[in-house]
Amino acid sequence: MDFKHDPSTDFRPVEGLSRDQAAEEVEALRAGIRHHDYLYYVKAEPAISDAVYDQLFDRLQTLEAEFPSLQDKNSPTQRVGAEPVSALDKREHRAPMLSLESVQDAEAVAAFIDRLQRDAGDEDQGPVALVLEPKFDGLSVELIYDQGAFSSGSTRGDGSTGEDISHNLRQVTAVPMRLHKAPRYLAVRAEIFMPRSGFTALNRERVQRGDEPFANPRNAAAGLMRQLDPNRVAGRPLDLFCYELLELDGGETPADHPATHPATHHELLQRLPDWGLKTCPLNRSAEDLDDVRAYHAELEGQRDALDYEIDGVVIKLNDRARREQLGVRSRSPRWALAWKFAPREEITTLEEITVQVGRTGILTPIALLQPVDVGGVTVSRATLHNADEVQRKDVRPGDQVRIIRAGDVIPEIAERVEQPGQTRAEPFTMPEQCPVCSTEIIRNGAYHRCPAGLACEAQLVGHITHFASRDALDIDGLGEETARQLVERGLVHDLADLYPLAEGELAAMEGFGDTAARNLVQAIDRARKPSLQCFLYALGIRQVGGRMAAVLARTFGSLDALIKADREALERTPEIGPEIAASVIAFFDNEDNREVIEKMRTAGVEVEDAADQEADQAHDSDSLSGKTFVFTGELEHYSRREAQSAVEARGGRATSDVSSATDYVVKGKDPGSKAERAQDLGIETLNEAQFERLLEQG
Structure with missing residues (x-):
């Protein structure tokens, strides 16, 4: 029986069916419903009416209820009525889900394209091939398919580890539970979003029940995806676009099979819909800055007419092999760039300027505003950054001001709007004492700071x-x-x-x-025995984030050694300039800070030294410098992220795809096609024991 083409809804009575007959019809119904989901959600070309689709769906529900042994977690009917989970578990990504470097002007885009052309190594080979995509303002997720069936999905999280939201993704109709012509194993990156039309309807419903409305579609989508009970997600207006490959293992497939690795990003975007995964119809190819300018202007003009939120365009290098050669920074790839749109703006009244004291003691002027809607978000306060910014913009209580959402997130005052005949208030001045602890304020460049x-x-x-x-x-x-x-x-x-x-x-x-x-x-x-790196980061020293805390811990080895370090010793450390050195010196010179650290030690806090053998630290940190690793299969003693971190801590680099630039492929249990590709390219492969010995070498 065929429910894909002109499906019949003249069903036989259920009570007259044997289990084998029911099983045959169930499989045909599932295949038919998936086919029509694909036509509706991916191709946007529905072939049957909603009424016929509903009859097919109802028939499948009836058969699964009558024959419970035929139920399957990936059946289309399982999008409704799943059991809640007790908590959102952590899940490591198959490959890093990086952020994008963002720019606001065409000059920076031109410089990016020029760099890609230079890095090609042959400036006479013609324009570099690019792919352009909208930059979605939704929730970035990883989708994993095993043997063509949806296996799991997670939020982006910190880029390495996210929260498992598989139970909720199963409720999103645009997420296929089975793929067409699928590779053996597939992990893709997608953006879950709530269409504007659905967002308006959802907020109307929330207000009618007395609940607070969501601030914007992104918050609504993110909030639903993090629900423990998938029944809260079922039926909600959620959609997605897929746009990046994280991992692919085609298994034993010929070179021309669609499950093999795509050579270009354009080819990937063509394959995703063939597999059953939805992509954005606004994606486009480009060759030069003029193409990118035109695309940026076109999408910015369409922005308010689209049924989903975008806040810029993404420019990607098309050639995937050259992407691998370019590599990534710590947080973003070198082969992609986001060109943001000019932020939306609105006008309102500035009612008062107050001062907020931040965690690092920086005093920030805050404008309290008459509430105003900016791009779907109610804004009642905006940052003024520092005293110089207030003076430059010359804004005072009672002024009319134009509000923008910088990066479409943080509200700022763009400018004062002239009001002829207005009697204005006195100019704002920063306080001379901390408004909380009364300590005398000091000024560091453009900023005022409480030194307490x-x-x-x-x-x-x-x-x-x-x-x-x-x-x-x-x-x-x-x-x-x-x-x-x-x-x-x-x-x-x-x-x-x-x-x-x-x-x-x-x-x-x-x-x-x-x-x-x-x-x-x-x-x-x-928390009484923290590592030195974590403790230094936890102290909140100005300009000392996680990476700088690691540098300081690796270099000085112990807390006492760092406390005693002078400016010269700090500035000799790679990556530490005069400003960071001055900040570290000032923190440990502060008597109150030293007293708090001693009190912690008295209370039983023991900060562990960075390593047992300090003399080996600097040597070990560079032992894999310039080496590129790829991991495949399951390691016994390391998670994927731990293995990558061990390589990076020694100056090496971990990537997700095997190429001629790869130095080592580390094989664990059940390795995929990466090991075979390494053999084809003549790349050295290591088992876990060999990998551990390499880490220990110095």
């Missing part, structure tokens, strides 16, 4: 939140709201006061009970 550091309570809430964050000491349960209560109740006056906290003190706080209090005390206790 860990002793300023305005900074303390931010310091505690940062101290407990995942990349710092990872104290579960110690978020901003808990930190605020600890400070407001007088339980914590500095970071060292966290360690003596008692369960009884915490249990009395709002939102806490005995269990939550006990869990937090235990989480704090587990």
Whole structure:
């Protein structure tokens, strides 16, 4: 029976069917429904009416209910009624899901294209081939298919690890549960979004029930995707576009089979719909800056007419082999660039200028605004950055101002709007003392700063939140709201006061009970022996982020050695310039900061040295410099991310695809086609034991 072409809905009575007959019809119905989903969602060419589709779907539900042994998790009917999950588990990505470098002007785009042309190595070979795509303002996700069936999906997260949202992705009709002509294993990157029309209807529904409306379509999509109960997602207006390959294993396929690796990005975008995955119809090829300019202008003009949010265009190198040669930075690929649109803007009244004290002590002027809608977001405050910016824009309370969302995210005041005959308020001036702790303010260039550091309570809430964050000491349960209560109740006056906290003190706080209090005390206790890198990052030293904390830990080896380091020793360290050196010196010269660190040590905090043999650190860090690794299969003692980090920590690079630029392919259990490709290219392959020996060499 065929439900793909002119399907009949004259079904036989269910009670007259044997199990084998039902099984045959169920498979035919599933194939037919998937075919029509593909035509509707991917090709935008529906071949049957909604009424006929509904009859096919209802028939499949009836048969699966009558014959429970025929039920399948990937059946089209399983998009509704799944069981909730208890929590969102973490899932490592098959390949890094990187950010994009963003620019605002055509000159930067021209420089990017020129660099791609130079890097081609032959400036006479003609224009470099590019692919242009809209930059979607949605939720980036990884979709994984195994043997053609949907296996799992996760959020982007930190780029290496995301949250498993497979249960919710199964409810999104645009996510196919089975692919056509599929490779053996496929991982793709996609953007989940909520169409504007669906967003309006959803917010109307929320307001009618008395719930707060979502701020914008992106927040709505992200909120739904992180639900524990998939029934909250089923039937919601969600869609997606696929746009990048993360991993592909075609298995034993001939070279011309569609499951082999595409040579170009354009070829990939053509294959994705053939497999059943939806792509954006606005994708386009280009060769030069004129093509890119025209595309950018065209999409910016269409932006408000589209049924989904975009905030720019993405320019990608077409040749995938050359992409691999160009490689990536720590956070973004060198072969792609985002050219953002000019941000949307609106006009409102500036009611007051106040000052916010940040975690690092920087005082930021904040404009309190009469609420205004900017691009679907209600804005009631906007940053003014610093005193020089306030003076340059000459904005005062009572002024009419034009608001923009910089990068379509952070609200800013673009300019003051002239009001003839207006009597204006006095110009704004920064306070001379910290508005919270009354410490005298110091000025660093364009910025005003409270130097009280860990002793300023305005900074303390931010310091505690940062101290407990995942990349710092990872104290579960110690978020901003808990930190605020600890400070407001007088339980914590500095970071060292966290360690003596008692369960009884915490249990009395709002939102806490005995269990939550006990869990937090235990989480704090587990943070008594942090690594030097994590501890330095947790201290919140100005200009010392995660990477710089790693550099300092690797170079100086122990906390005491860093505290004693002078400016000359710091500036001799690669990547540390005068500003970072001055910031580190100032932090440890501050008597209050040193006192807090000593209090932590008294409370039992033991900061672990960076390595047991400090003399070997610098040597080890460069032992794999210039070497490129690819991992395939499952390693016994390393996760994929841990193995990649071990290579990167020694100066090497880990990539997802095998090419002539690859130095080693590391094989684990059940390796894929990458190992075969390595053999074809004559690239050295290592088992896990050989890989570990290579890491240990110095």
